[in-house]
Amino acid sequence: MQASNTLWRFRGVTPTAMLAFVYLYLPIVVLVVLSFNANRIATLWTGFSFDWYLKVMDNDNILRATKNSLIIACGATLLATSFATMAALAMAGRRFRGQAFINAMLGLPLLVPEIVTAVASLLFFLALGLDLGLLTVLIAHTVFCIPFAYLPIRARLEGLDPRLAEAAADLYAGPFATFRRVTLPLILPGVLSGAMLAFIVSLDDFVITFFVAGAGATTLPVYIFGLIRMGITPEVNAVSALMLLVSIAFVALSYWMGQRKS
Amino acid sequence: MSGNRVAIEVDHVCKRFGHDEHAVLALDHIALSIRENEFFTLLGPSGCGKTTLLRMIAGFEDVSSGDIRLYGQSLAGKLPFQRPVNTVFQSYALFPHLTVAENVAFGLEMRGVKAADIKPIVAEKLELVKLGGFARRRPHQLSGGQQQRVALARALAPSPKVLLLDESLSALDLKLRKEMQVELKRLQRETGITFVFVTHDQEEALTMSDRIAVMSAGKLQQVGSPEDIYDRPANRFVADFIGETSFLQGRVADGLLHFGDAGSLPGTVLDQSHDGHAALAVRPERLQLSTSGSGLHGVVSEVVYRGVDTVYTVQLADGQPCRVRNTNDSGAVRLARVGDSVQLSAQPGAFHRLQEADHVA
Numbered sequence: 360m361q362a363s364n365t366l367w368r369f370r371g372v373t374p375t376a377m378l379a380f381v382y383l384y385l386p387i388v389v390l391v392v393l394s395f396n397a398n399r400i401a402t403l404w405t406g407f408s409f410d411w412y413l414k415v416m417d418n419d420n421i422l423r424a425t426k427n428s429l430i431i432a433c434g435a436t437l438l439a440t441s442f443a444t445m446a447a448l449a450m451a452g453r454r455f456r457g458q459a460f461i462n463a464m465l466g467l468p469l470l471v472p473e474i475v476t477a478v479a480s481l482l483f484f485l486a487l488g489l490d491l492g493l494l495t496v497l498i499a500h501t502v503f504c505i506p507f508a509y510l511p512i513r514a515r516l517e518g519l520d521p522r523l524a525e526a527a528a529d530l531y532a533g534p535f536a537t538f539r540r541v542t543l544p545l546i547l548p549g550v551l552s553g554a555m556l557a558f559i560v561s562l563d564d565f566v567i568t569f570f571v572a573g574a575g576a577t578t579l580p581v582y583i584f585g586l587i588r589m590g591i592t593p594e595v596n597a598v599s600a601l602m603l604l605v606s607i608a609f610v611a612l613s614y615w616m617g618q619r620k621s
Numbered sequence: 622m623s624g625n626r627v628a629i630e631v632d633h634v635c636k637r638f639g640h641d642e643h644a645v646l647a648l649d650h651i652a653l654s655i656r657e658n659e660f661f662t663l664l665g666p667s668g669c670g671k672t673t674l675l676r677m678i679a680g681f682e683d684v685s686s687g688d689i690r691l692y693g694q695s696l697a698g699k700l701p702f703q704r705p706v707n708t709v710f711q712s713y714a715l716f717p718h719l720t721v722a723e724n725v726a727f728g729l730e731m732r733g734v735k736a737a738d739i740k741p742i743v744a745e746k747l748e749l750v751k752l753g754g755f756a757r758r759r760p761h762q763l764s765g766g767q768q769q770r771v772a773l774a775r776a777l778a779p780s781p782k783v784l785l786l787d788e789s790l791s792a793l794d795l796k797l798r799k800e801m802q803v804e805l806k807r808l809q810r811e812t813g814i815t816f817v818f819v820t821h822d823q824e825e826a827l828t829m830s831d832r833i834a835v836m837s838a839g840k841l842q843q844v845g846s847p848e849d850i851y852d853r854p855a856n857r858f859v860a861d862f863i864g865e866t867s868f869l870q871g872r873v874a875d876g877l878l879h880f881g882d883a884g885s886l887p888g889t890v891l892d893q894s895h896d897g898h899a900a901l902a903v904r905p906e907r908l909q910l911s912t913s914g915s916g917l918h919g920v921v922s923e924v925v926y927r928g929v930d931t932v933y934t935v936q937l938a939d940g941q942p943c944r945v946r947n948t949n950d951s952g953a954v955r956l957a958r959v960g961d962s963v964q965l966s967a968q969p970g971a972f973h974r975l976q977e978a979d980h981v982a
Binding site: 520522523525526527528529530531532533536540541544545 | 679700701702706712715732776
């Protein structure tokens with residue numbers, strides 16, 4: 360790399376890069392380290408302890424919030440990935456009028472400020488007369504998860520030889536059999552990658568959830584925000600560290616799925 | 622070898638792309654019959670519509686007008702998976718996530734053949750294409766030639782009434798292609814299935830086919846046996862596309878062919894039914910070049926040595942260029958050099974008279 364990339368000729372590239380990484384990851388490292396702090400005051404290190412993790416496991420509110428988060432993340436992932444797969448299949452088929460416009464519309468939610476979506480969703484649910492709760496959170500999450508799930512699936516379909524589906528049809532496979540036996544297995548890495556992304560984005564979401572969740576539908580990020588308002592406790596550090604662990608696991612899995620050649 | 626029953630009847634088929642006045646006529650009233658057990662080739666330059674026609678038979682393209690019938694039954698409205706024909710794709714289109722055996726079994730499974738019956742058929746077809754030991758491999762572990770054979774076995778496994786081959790050899794290198802040409806011919810003989818083969822390679826077409834349909838610009842130019850096509854081209858396009866041809870203008874009178882100042886040749890034209898001006902086509906290898914004796918007079922303007930033979934371009938005394946190909950005998954020196962005066966003589970029937978309408982066009 361050093362031979363081909365002229366950037367490395369300049370002095371100070373390595374320190375700059377290191378500084379950037381420290382800037383990115385030091386806060387997270389500090390958070391994880393402090394989550395093992397024995398001291399009640401979160402920022403003062405006195406000794407190693409698993410106490411806060413045990414406290415987290417013992418806290419009914421946290422467990423309930425975690426359960427809500429997982430229900431919503433799983434539901435939203437399933438729905439968003441299904442819709443995204445259908446959309447990607449439709450977009451990969453025959454060319455049709457307005458295709459470019461629809462493609463843009465599918466990606467647009469990624470660019471709309473989240474607060475706008477949050478307010479709009481809230482108003483929409485109120486206008487419909489829906490009670491805020493798990494259902495409204497699930498609907499809102501499904502919507503913003505679709506573009507995240509859509510992009511990797513679309514990319515995977517883009518690389519798929521359209522002749523393969525033709526070959527299946529030629530060998531007496533109807534549309535459904537073609538999808539189940541040929542298309543789906545071949546785009547599966549993209550579908551799983553999309554699902555993982557959707558899951559993480561849903562698990563992570565605060566702004567939209569904060570607006571459309573009712574009293575009984577508190578998710579983990581919303582609960583953590585509530586805790587923070589009473590001061591940073593080692594308990595918050597521990598919950599955050601656990602969420603980080605889950606996130607890393609899923610992102611790594613998603614990356615691995617996307618990379619895997621069929 | 623060819624039965625008399627008609628397997629596929631293409632009945633005045635047209636294909637239009639686009640709408641209204643912007644429509645492009647990709648196929649223009651194509652009418653031909655493909656007989657049972659025949660090795661039938663659709664030959665033409667790229668963009669002539671041959672692949673479109675093949676895809677219509679397979680059901681991947683709609684017919685704009687006209688009809689395609691398989692053993693008398695119209696295929697109109699039948700989707701690809703409802704047609705008892707199978708395709709070998711140009712890119713093979715093997716399923717990358719399935720093994721060789723699973724690829725070959727796919728069509729049988731989809732037809733609802735029992736698992737116990739599928740196994741022996743798959744083994745038999747793999748044996749047929751000489752890939753007996755490759756059942757558990759994945760397509761990406763095979764060479765291009767082997768993938769080609771898997772594609773063949775897969776398409777043959779469900780015993781289709783007609784096998785469609787879309788430029789199936791064009792991705793292979795020359796040596797492998799020659800091998801596969803012989804192989805395909807053998808498979809066709811052994812299975813007795815009607816093959817419809819699409820290619821732009823005239824040599825391939827001549828080598829393998831029972832009959833050839835030459836197409837150009839969406840129109841059918843000629844249908845016939847390889848000998849018909851080569852020796853009796855229907856028009857200038859066919860004569861030019863298949864093999865090498867020199868086109869000459871001459872005059873037929875008193876059983877002689879006259880070429881102005883270059884002189885005349887006796888009795889060497891097919892179809893002397895009427896005298897007068899004639900557009901003629903002649904194959905370079907049907908002419909003989911000599912430095913003495915009688916024949917058409919001319920001057921050598923170009924000599925190309927090609928190992929097995931030498932091609933001379935001769936400027937005839939009446940100004941028309943004409944090519945001559947002479948086989949190189951062992952130890953023989955070149956017959957002539959650039960600038961030499963030479964005589965051209967012809968075998969009987971060497972000159973083919975083209976339809977008058979064609980030379981105008």
